[in-house]
Amino acid sequence: MAAATTLLAHSLPSALAMDAVDPSSSSVAAAPLTAPSRRTPVIIDTDIGKPLQLPLLPQRNRTSNPSNLVLINLIILTTDALAFLQNDVTGTDMDDTWAIAVALASPVIDVRLVLVATHNTPVRAQIAAQFLTRINRTDIPIGIGTQYDNMTVELQGWAANYSLDSYPGKIYYDGVQAMNDIILAAEVENPVVMLLLAPCNNMAEAERRFPAALQRVSRAFAMSGSIYRGYNDSLVPTNEYNVRDDPASSQLVYSFASINHSASLPIWSLFTAPLDTSGLYQLDGIFYQQLLSAANGSRLISTVLEMYKIWLPLCPWANTEGPKPCDPAVRSSVLYDVIATVMLISATPERYMEYDQVTLQVTDTGFTTPTPNGPDRITAALKWLDMDALSAALAQCIISGCQLM
Ligand SMILES: [Ca+2]
Numbered sequence: 001m002a003a004a005t006t007l008l009a010h011s012l013p014s015a016l017a018m019d020a021v022d023p024s025s026s027s028v029a030a031a032p033l034t035a036p037s038r039r040t041p042v043i044i045d046t047d048i049g050k051p052l053q054l055p056l057l058p059q060r061n062r063t064s065n066p067s068n069l070v071l072i073n074l075i076i077l078t079t080d081a082l083a084f085l086q087n088d089v090t091g092t093d094m095d096d097t098w099a100i101a102v103a104l105a106s107p108v109i110d111v112r113l114v115l116v117a118t119h120n121t122p123v124r125a126q127i128a129a130q131f132l133t134r135i136n137r138t139d140i141p142i143g144i145g146t147q148y149d150n151m152t153v154e155l156q157g158w159a160a161n162y163s164l165d166s167y168p169g170k171i172y173y174d175g176v177q178a179m180n181d182i183i184l185a186a187e188v189e190n191p192v193v194m195l196l197l198a199p200c201n202n203m204a205e206a207e208r209r210f211p212a213a214l215q216r217v218s219r220a221f222a223m224s225g226s227i228y229r230g231y232n233d234s235l236v237p238t239n240e241y242n243v244r245d246d247p248a249s250s251q252l253v254y255s256f257a258s259i260n261h262s263a264s265l266p267i268w269s270l271f272t273a274p275l276d277t278s279g280l281y282q283l284d285g286i287f288y289q290q291l292l293s294a295a296n297g298s299r300l301i302s303t304v305l306e307m308y309k310i311w312l313p314l315c316p317w318a319n320t321e322g323p324k325p326c327d328p329a330v331r332s333s334v335l336y337d338v339i340a341t342v343m344l345i346s347a348t349p350e351r352y353m354e355y356d357q358v359t360l361q362v363t364d365t366g367f368t369t370p371t372p373n374g375p376d377r378i379t380a381a382l383k384w385l386d387m388d389a390l391s392a393a394l395a396q397c398i399i400s401g402c403q404l405m
Contacts, residue, residue: 076113076179076194094311094318095223096197097131098283099337101304102394103195104137106345106402112182115143115175117198118245120150122164125171130162134303138168141182143175145202158310176202180210183217194268195344196222197337199242200249207252211266214256219269223340224250225368227358227380229276231321237367240275244366251362259359259374270378273339274368277353277381281339282322284331287391292329294399301398308332342390343381346405352390354383 103111114132116124125144132138164171172178179202183192194217196203207214223242230238243250255262257270283291295301309328312318319325322334343349358380361371393405 076115076182076192093315093336094308094333095335095337097304097307098332098335099195099197099223099341100128100131101135101300102338102341102397102402103345104135104140105300105397106405108345108347108402109193111140112186113141113143113172113175113179115145115179115202117145117202119148121145121147121175126162126164127158129164129167129171130158131303131307132169133162133167135300141170141172141178142167143172143178145175146205148201158307176205176209179206180213183213186216191218192216193218193344194220194222195341196220196224196242196253197340199245200253201246203253204246204249207265211264214266217266217268219271220253220256221271221340221344222253222273223278223337224272225274225360225362225380226279227274227276227360227368227370227382229274229279231275231279232323233280237369238275239363239366240368243362243368247362247364247366250366251364254360254362254368254376254378257378258376270376271340271343271355272378272380273336273343274380274382275336277384278336278339279321279334280323280384281335281387281390282324282331282333283335283391283394284324285388285391287388287395288331290395291398298399304398338394339381342394342405345402346393348405349381350385352384352386352393353381354385355379356382358382 100114103109114128116128121144125142128142129138132140132142186192194203203214224240225243226237226240228235228237230236230240239247253268254270256266256268258265261267291301292305295305305328312326312328312333318333324331326333339353342352346352349355356379357377358370359372359374359377360368361375362368393402396402397405
């Protein structure tokens with residue numbers, strides 16, 4: 001279980017540090033454009049994000065000797081949690097639940113807010129509250145993001161009897177305001193990191209209402225986009241859901257990582273898990289069986305599996321995505337959002353996937369199209385190197401903590 005109140009050491013991985021920029025500079029043109037060797041451990045300095053050539057400490061010492069390591073102690077996690085169905089053909093997914101489980105199991109980050117996003121956010125907050133209550137993590141505040149419809153949320157029946165007023169932790173009914181307040185109250189010496197697992201409408205709302213708060217953010221990790229591959233490893237890129245659902249908001253967030261940066265906008269280093277990699281990942285085989293075996297002794301695992309079993313028959317599209325059919329007895333659904341979370345929490349993400357800088361344009365219809373010379377530059381996980389290694393680490397993470405991820 002993550003320590004929620006202690007400053008925690010986190011070594012930002014070398015591959016993901018390559019496009020870190022100095023927020024004090026007026027343009028991202030000043031950012032180092034040549035990636036350090038992926039074999040070179042790089043740690044990102046606290047609030048300015050410059051890569052430092054410091055050796056990684058052994059894993060077991062990472063949290064015990066934070067003095068010379070970066071501290072990432074403030075994570076705002078935005079999610080279209082937790083399993084809803086937009087209509088007959090598209091919607092969000094069970095993967096948010098898994099991603100939250102992984103984020104909360106990591107000892108190297110401190111989740112300060114789960115900000116539910118898109119469509120029927122009050123109902124999502126109800127489901128998130130039920131989930132966090134079940135897993136004994138009501139220390140995590142929940143913010144209700146911008147609501148723009150009353151869409152049916154498939155798991156709302158699962159949480160139908162849960163009153164937000166009974167949540168032992170904090171419920172912020174204006175979640176974007178809460179995000180602002182939490183960021184501005186954060187320790188200035190520590191970076192603020194966003195974990196974006198949903199369409200970006202809350203970020204657009206924050207930019208409109210609270211631009212100073214977003215200026216405090218140094219980097220974001222997002223499940224977002226489709227660079228060279230579409231769903232199911234299609235050779236034809238597509239407009240991935242998190243971008244397509246609100247292209248204008250995604251255009252705004254990607255512009256925070258623009259090559260020709262507007263002085264009025266925040267400067268973020270943006271790391272993405274596009275469909276190229278995240279669309280292929282299911283927890284499967286012996287690693288999934290390890291989870292099943294541990295379920296009786298783990299409220300976290302048993303709750304995630306319970307939700308998975310309820311969600312699956314309610315989502316006719318679930319078995320149209322991913323390399324293999326969903327089966328709660330055999331494997332997970334596609335865990336898109338988990339991959340972005342792994343990029344954030346892992347000390348060795350280069351072990352699992354290959355990353356590269358991509359300059360691209362977010363189109364008005366939600367495509368993230370590689371485009372020479374910009375306008376936006378991100379670092380994306382583009383190819384798998386060792387999926388089994390990640391599955392082994394992920395199962396261990398969920399069962400007993402993410403120290404070795
Ligand atoms: Ca999501």
